[in-house]
Amino acid sequence: MKLSGIELRRVAMPLVAPFRTSFGTEHERDVLLVRAVTDEAEGWGECVAMSEPRYSSEYVDGAAEVIRRFLVPAVATLRSPDPVAVEPIFAEVKGHPMAKAAVQTALLDAQLRAAGLSFGGYLGAVRERVPAGVSVGIMDTIPALLDAVDGYLAQGYLRIKLKIEPGWDVEPVRAVRERFGDGVLLQVDANTAYTLADARHLARLDPFDLLLIEQPLPEDDVRGHAALAGRIRTPVCLDESITSARAAADAIALGAAAIVNVKPGRVGGYLEARRVHDVCAAHGVPVWCGGMLETGLGRAANVALAALPNFTLPGDTSASDRYFARDITAPFVLEEGHLRVPAGPGLGVEPDADALRDCTTATEWLEI
Numbered sequence: 001m002k003l004s005g006i007e008l009r010r011v012a013m014p015l016v017a018p019f020r021t022s023f024g025t026e027h028e029r030d031v032l033l034v035r036a037v038t039d040e041a042e043g044w045g046e047c048v049a050m051s052e053p054r055y056s057s058e059y060v061d062g063a064a065e066v067i068r069r070f071l072v073p074a075v076a077t078l079r080s081p082d083p084v085a086v087e088p089i090f091a092e093v094k095g096h097p098m099a100k101a102a103v104q105t106a107l108l109d110a111q112l113r114a115a116g117l118s119f120g121g122y123l124g125a126v127r128e129r130v131p132a133g134v135s136v137g138i139m140d141t142i143p144a145l146l147d148a149v150d151g152y153l154a155q156g157y158l159r160i161k162l163k164i165e166p167g168w169d170v171e172p173v174r175a176v177r178e179r180f181g182d183g184v185l186l187q188v189d190a191n192t193a194y195t196l197a198d199a200r201h202l203a204r205l206d207p208f209d210l211l212l213i214e215q216p217l218p219e220d221d222v223r224g225h226a227a228l229a230g231r232i233r234t235p236v237c238l239d240e241s242i243t244s245a246r247a248a249a250d251a252i253a254l255g256a257a258a259i260v261n262v263k264p265g266r267v268g269g270y271l272e273a274r275r276v277h278d279v280c281a282a283h284g285v286p287v288w289c290g291g292m293l294e295t296g297l298g299r300a301a302n303v304a305l306a307a308l309p310n311f312t313l314p315g316d317t318s319a320s321d322r323y324f325a326r327d328i329t330a331p332f333v334l335e336e337g338h339l340r341v342p343a344g345p346g347l348g349v350e351p352d353a354d355a356l357r358d359c360t361t362a363t364e365w366l367e368i
């Protein structure tokens with residue numbers, strides 16, 4: 001396979017409603033898409049970096065610069081644009097896992113489309129559909145939260161994740177439990193908003209039988225998460241801290257992670273994401289697939305990943321209309337609370353030309 005070039009395409013995707021987390025509020029996604037053009041097929045990758053470095057240190061303009069100046073020239077040194085072969089040369093560029101993941105995924109998608117192999121088939125999917133959870137942002141009032149949760153449950157979502165932060169935690173969880181009962185699969189995500197000093201406060205969530213509490217402490221406080229796990233009953237799940245399969249092994253060995261949120265963009269790509277899955281499986285630690293408000297392209301890849309055997313909890317793999325009135329691919333639609341794993345070659349979805357044209361804000365061609 002010969003790579004002729006890489007296109008960097010920015011698309012503006014307005015959100016159907018503001019999405020508030022402990023680190024800020026998203027109103028629109030400014031998404032960087034990567035298209036790899038080879039002599040046999042084209043492939044797509046989606047960079048999940050946000051506009052500002054609030055989730056992690058990456059941000060979309062920075063990711064584009066790293067891809068333009070360092071990653072594409074590195075790929076050009078390869079005889080063939082093999083997605084596995086890029087990992088050791090990408091390792092010479094420190095950090096920037098979201099940028100790396102986008103380029104590797106575009107190369108992998110092109111290779112799989114040329115081979116007629118689906119993303120799920122290549123990764124080791126064992127299911128044809130995956131259970132869908134939904135992430136619910138921090139709201140202005142409890143009634144507004146309850147209305148949102150009511151709507152998502154009515155649509156069939158099988159798990160509710162509530163964003164929490166100091167001042168918005170015990171009461172929203174109590175209100176959801178009182179209104180919808182103990183049968184709803186319910187978890188919370190703090191996005192690093194607490195410290196170990198909050199342990200006694202976080203233990204007040206224990207009576208609500210949550211599936212997990214996600215990343216309550218800072219990314220680099222793995223020891224703190226292990227100490228917290230000994231002081232609360234709710235299982236601790238890590239997100240931001242799990243930057244590689246090795247980091248997953250360390251967190252598990254330290255007792256800091258009973259569950260892991262797998263996010264390909266956070267770990268440098270779907271191959272490393274599968275390694276995180278495998279390390280967790282080897283230790284009996286269940287995983288679920290996190291989300292970064294992806295368009296249908298990234299969503300297709302995540303749904304395929306979520307079909308691997310140790311993804312035993314519903315992930316943040318929601319339908320397209322959770323975030324977008326109009327997706328750039330055919331929308332992912334909830335079917336009895338599940339999303340269907342695309343079965344076609346590669347990602348199994350294509351950008352809709354009109355939708356892509358209508359939301360494109362910039363495009364740049366990088367010749368190899």
Ligand SMILES: O=C(O)CCC(=O)N[C@@H](C(=O)O)c1ccccc1
Nearest residue numbers: 021055135191290291292293294316
């Ligand atoms: O469903 C989704 O795609 C979003 C799931 C979600 O809550 N993502 C969170 C997170 O911290 O995991 C996030 C929100 C905004 C920006 C980045 C990440």
